Amino acid sequence: MAYATLDELKGRLDWQLDDDELRIAGGALEDASDLAATYGRNWPEESAPRLVRTLVLKAAARYMRNPNGYTQSRAGDETLGWSDIGRDAGTVYFTREEIRLLEGIAGQKPGLVSVVVSSWGTKPQPRDAGRVPVDYGGDAFPMFSDEVSPW
Incomplete structure (x- = not known):
């Protein structure tokens, strides 16, 4: 070649x-x-x-x-x-x-990049907005301070 x-x-x-x-x-x-x-x-x-x-x-x-x-x-x-x-x-x-x-x-320039990181098999649902799923089968864990505003 x-x-x-x-x-x-x-x-x-x-x-x-x-x-x-x-x-x-x-x-x-x-x-x-x-x-x-x-x-x-x-x-x-x-x-x-x-x-x-x-x-x-x-x-x-x-x-x-x-x-x-x-x-x-x-x-x-x-x-x-x-x-x-x-x-x-x-x-x-x-x-x-x-x-x-x-x-x-x-397209292989060295440098810093940002990568989206998410856990396997999780997709936030509209009803679970602001909540993180848990392994033990219970209710989703609240990730943000309230359901209206994530911050």
């Missing part, structure tokens, strides 16, 4: 892929798609949101540009360093912001 195609990934890279790179690129797309399903949800391939496809392509292209996970490169007297890769070096990964986007698309 992949949320993006190999041709779409080739369009994001600035070189022609050889046979080994094509094999690696296919694996990178599958890995990125698996991560997208983990951080977001398991969308059907044909109806995945466009932003999911974009994020999968970004992660796969990032991996293809640096598959060995180098954090520093030196050629002669020039040195190039990547300090933001960290422990994800050499793997397909999503950045924190990309993970937040996937969670948002899936």
Whole structure:
């Protein structure tokens, strides 16, 4: 399962892929798609949101540009360093912001929510308004101060 195609990934890279790179690129797309399903949800391939496809392509292209996970490169007297890769070096990964986007698309944003809580099998009846049912079979227990106003 992949949320993006190999041709779409080739369009994001600035070189022609050889046979080994094509094999690696296919694996990178599958890995990125698996991560997208983990951080977001398991969308059907044909109806995945466009932003999911974009994020999968970004992660796969990032991996293809640096598959060995180098954090520093030196050629002669020039040195190039990547300090933001960290422990994800050499793997397909999503950045924190990309993970937040996937969670948002899936409706899984972390935060506080309120949940209605009720006991099993209880439905307030109009005659029992302001009263809580009891297990011992007696009259309902008054929950509010009077029957006219609940407060």
